[in-house]
Amino acid sequence: xxxxxxxxxxxxxxxxxxxxxxxxxxxxxxxxxxxxxxxxxxxxxxxxxxxxxxxxxxxxxxxxxxxxxxxxxxxxxxxxxxxxxxxxxxxxxxxxxxxxxxxxxxxxxxxxxxxxxxxxxxxxxxxxxxxxxxxxxxxxxxxxxxxxxxxxxxxxxxxxxxxxxxxxxxxxxxxxxxxxxxxxxxxxxxxxxxxxxxxxxxxxxxxxxxxxxxxxxxxxxxxxxxxxxxxxxxxxxxxxxxxxxxxxxxxxxxxxxxxxxxxxxxxxxxxxxxxxxxxxxxxxxxxxxxxxxxxxxxxxxxxxxxxxxxxxxxxxxxxxxxxxxxxxxxxxxxxxxxxxxxxxxxxxxxxxxxxxxxxxxxxxxxxxxxxxxxxxxxxxxxxxxxxxxxxxxxxxxxxxxxxxxxxxxxxxxxxxxxxxxxxxxxxxxxxxxxxxxxxxxxxxxxxxxxxxxxxxx
Ligand SMILES: *[C@@H]1O[C@H](CO)[C@@H](O)[C@H](O)[C@H]1NC(C)=O
Ligand SMILES: *[C@@H]1O[C@H](CO)[C@@H](O)[C@H](O)[C@H]1NC(C)=O
Ligand SMILES: *[C@@H]1O[C@H](CO)[C@@H](O)[C@H](O)[C@H]1NC(C)=O
Ligand SMILES: *[C@@H]1O[C@H](CO)[C@@H](O)[C@H](O)[C@H]1NC(C)=O
Ligand SMILES: *[C@@H]1O[C@H](CO)[C@@H](O)[C@H](O)[C@H]1NC(C)=O
Ligand SMILES: *[C@@H]1O[C@H](CO)[C@@H](O)[C@H](O)[C@H]1NC(C)=O
Ligand SMILES: *[C@@H]1O[C@H](CO)[C@@H](O)[C@H](O)[C@H]1NC(C)=O
Ligand SMILES: *[C@@H]1O[C@H](CO)[C@@H](O)[C@H](O)[C@H]1NC(C)=O
Ligand SMILES: *[C@@H]1O[C@H](CO)[C@@H](O)[C@H](O)[C@H]1NC(C)=O
Ligand SMILES: *[C@@H]1O[C@H](CO)[C@@H](O)[C@H](O)[C@H]1NC(C)=O
Ligand SMILES: *[C@@H]1O[C@H](CO)[C@@H](O)[C@H](O)[C@H]1NC(C)=O
Numbered sequence: 001x002x003x004x005x006x007x008x009x010x011x012x013x014x015x016x017x018x019x020x021x022x023x024x025x026x027x028x029x030x031x032x033x034x035x036x037x038x039x040x041x042x043x044x045x046x047x048x049x050x051x052x053x054x055x056x057x058x059x060x061x062x063x064x065x066x067x068x069x070x071x072x073x074x075x076x077x078x079x080x081x082x083x084x085x086x087x088x089x090x091x092x093x094x095x096x097x098x099x100x101x102x103x104x105x106x107x108x109x110x111x112x113x114x115x116x117x118x119x120x121x122x123x124x125x126x127x128x129x130x131x132x133x134x135x136x137x138x139x140x141x142x143x144x145x146x147x148x149x150x151x152x153x154x155x156x157x158x159x160x161x162x163x164x165x166x167x168x169x170x171x172x173x174x175x176x177x178x179x180x181x182x183x184x185x186x187x188x189x190x191x192x193x194x195x196x197x198x199x200x201x202x203x204x205x206x207x208x209x210x211x212x213x214x215x216x217x218x219x220x221x222x223x224x225x226x227x228x229x230x231x232x233x234x235x236x237x238x239x240x241x242x243x244x245x246x247x248x249x250x251x252x253x254x255x256x257x258x259x260x261x262x263x264x265x266x267x268x269x270x271x272x273x274x275x276x277x278x279x280x281x282x283x284x285x286x287x288x289x290x291x292x293x294x295x296x297x298x299x300x301x302x303x304x305x306x307x308x309x310x311x312x313x314x315x316x317x318x319x320x321x322x323x324x325x326x327x328x329x330x331x332x333x334x335x336x337x338x339x340x341x342x343x344x345x346x347x348x349x350x351x352x353x354x355x356x357x358x359x360x361x362x363x364x365x366x367x368x369x370x371x372x373x374x375x376x377x378x379x380x381x382x383x384x385x386x387x388x389x390x391x392x393x394x395x396x397x398x399x400x401x402x403x404x405x406x407x408x409x410x411x412x413x414x415x416x417x418x419x420x421x422x423x424x425x426x427x428x429x430x431x432x433x434x435x436x437x438x439x440x441x442x443x444x445x446x447x448x449x450x451x452x453x454x455x456x457x
Contacts, residue, residue: 032057032126034105034134042224043112043142045176051138053105053122061128066105068098071137072118080107080120114176117142145226146175149219151233158236159209160322166206166235170219172228178202181220183229211239240274241317244326247271251301256330265302270315272326278317285312285329303334 034055043049065084071077081090083102090098099108105124109116123135154167170180180201182189189195189204194213196205206213216232251258251266260266270280282293293299299313310333318325 031059032124032132032134034122034124034136036122036136036138039137040139040141043109043116043140044225045112045114045142045144047112049109049112049116049140051107051109051120051122051140053107053136055105055124055134057126057132059126059128059132061126063125063127064103065125065127066100066102067123067125068100068107069121069123070118071121077121112142114142114144116140141224143223143225144174144176146178146221146223146228147173148228149180149221149230151217151219151230153233153235158238158321161211161237161239162208164209166209166213166237168204168206168217168219168233168235170202170204170221170230172221175221175223175226177223178221179223181222183218183220184215186216186218206235209237211237211242213237236275238275238319238321240319240322241272241278241324241326242274244270244272244315244317244328246315246328246330251332258330258332259335260301260303260332262303262334262336265300268299268301268313268315269297270299270317270328271297272317274317274319274322276319276321278319281316281318283314283316285314290314301332 032055034053036054037052041049041051063084065082067082068080069077070080079091080094080098081088081100083089083100086102088100088102097110099110100106105122107120107122117140120138120140121135122138123133125131125133149170149172152169152171154169155164159166168182170182172178178200180197182195182197182201182204191197194206194208194210196207197203202219204217204219213235214237216234218232219230221228221230246268247253248258248269249267250264251260251268253259258266258268270282272278272280279295280297281295282299283290284293285291293313299315301313310331312329312331314327314329316325316327
């Protein structure tokens with residue numbers, strides 16, 4: 001049949017009939033319109049609840065009948081009240097509980113109780129030129145609002161990092177259908193390796209306890225009619241010391257070395273991240289033995305008292321609750337005032353120093369070149385190389401792993417040509433060419449590099 005209906009264009013008479021039926025049905029259904037704003041309503045225990053219903057019709061009617069029923073699924077529906085025109089006839093059992101003001105079909109439930117939870121069915125019959133009826137079902141839930149939750153911490157005292165667990169127990173005095181959500185620093189906590197929660201999430205376990213777990217924890221308890229957040233709690237976690245450093249007010253610090261101007265007194269201070277705060281102790285190391293100086297975060301060093309030019313010190317941080325300690329060694333150097341200033345200036349002169357260095361290097365290179373040319377040392381080396389067996393080179397090649405090592409091998413020679421016109425190119429591939437231009441006066445203007453390869457037999 002359905003398929004036939006879709007094939008309408010091919011059977012015009014049948015289609016026409018379908019259309020007429022459709023129009024008729026539409027006319028009847030729209031003659032009485034019954035609407036409810038919501039099919040599910042969350043009620044609060046102890047407060048009145050109005051089940052809003054709206055209806056309208058555009059036909060002339062003589063009687064309007066409104067019926068309310070209550071249904072709690074396993075049990076059979078109960079009759080609550082009925083109204084015809086302006087007169088209401090309640091079920092005497094619920095006489096004071098429900099109020100209806102016809103023709104308004106909305107039902108007022110005066111004090112809502114947990115037992116009022118269920119489905120409320122409204123049926124409207126209008127009687128005129130025939131009877132038309134419509135009905136709707138509204139699901140009502142009833143909840144007790146939650147009270148402010150309280151967090152119990154277990155243990156109530158602090159926990160040492162990696163050595164214990166923290167359990168937070170969120171409880172509400174009153175409330176039905178409570179859903180718990182844990183927050184850390186105002187953001188919801190997702191369950192992960194460090195946080196686990198019970199089935200209904202009122203218990204949060206922090207395992208393992210790490211420094212990163214420190215924060216402001218709160219618990220949010222919600223149900224369909226209310227939401228309350230607990231006060232923030234901050235579990236005590238003992239950790240550290242971590243990241244021990246030593247610094248100074250005046251002394252310059254480079255790596256582990258503090259530079260103190262002669263005649264000046266400087267203050268050194270240690271800092272480490274730790275809870276509870278660490279106990280700092282200072283000592284001086286000399287001749288492989290340690291001499292304790294003092295306890296406390298600060299150490300005054302007067303340069304006059306530094307017996308040697310350089311002294312080694314040690315700062316130790318100890319946390320007596322975690323039982324962990326860390327120490328740091330450093331040196332104090334006393335520097336004459338002028339020297340330090342020079343060192344300071346050195347920073348700005350550095351480009352000049354580089355130029356000077358390069359110049360010096362070039363001059364030395366030139367001198368070496370002259371020497372090389374004056375004394376035929378290379379010839380001696382060359383002869384020695386000649387006498388070396390080929391296997392030596394092969395060995396060198398395999399060890400180096402550089403495939404062309406043999407190609408690169410040779411004696412490199414710098415040749416200076418006195419006059420550009422007099423340059424005669426020499427083959428660099430034959431040993432016989434290894435006789436060299438020597439003992440000439442050098443203008444040092446043109447050079448050529450010659451590679452000599454020892455002959456392979
Ligand atoms: C009532 O209104 C609907 C549209 O909402 C219309 O289709 C129908 O014909 C009307 N009936 C009467 C009797 O006016
Ligand atoms: C309802 O009111 C109409 C007129 O508004 C009247 O004709 C009808 O008889 C009344 N029905 C009852 C049950 O009182
Ligand atoms: C029915 O009464 C309620 C209050 O009891 C009101 O909010 C609602 O607008 C009324 N509905 C109609 C159709 O007058
Ligand atoms: C009553 O119904 C008849 C047919 O069922 C129709 O002819 C007539 O117009 C209707 N009267 C009113 C007032 O709706
Ligand atoms: C911490 O929790 C783990 C796993 O839940 C458990 O094995 C361990 O015994 C607990 N430690 C303490 C100190 O409660
Ligand atoms: C959480 O706290 C409540 C109230 O103090 C207590 O009844 C409950 O046993 C606690 N739960 C756990 C797992 O400790
Ligand atoms: C935790 O709360 C304290 C005061 O209650 C506040 O000073 C601190 O900034 C908070 N920390 C974070 C990470 O929100
Ligand atoms: C989770 O625990 C591990 C150590 O088990 C730690 O390195 C990590 O920082 C912890 N993460 C958080 C978010 O606390
Ligand atoms: C310091 O101790 C090391 C080994 O502990 C030793 O080799 C060295 O000779 C000692 N130096 C002095 C000055 O005692
Ligand atoms: C840890 O040191 C503090 C002083 O910094 C002291 O008051 C405390 O008693 C010490 N605790 C333990 C367990 O030794
Ligand atoms: C360069 O060398 C040639 C030949 O040795 C010499 O005649 C000439 O004077 C030299 N030039 C200079 C500037 O020394």
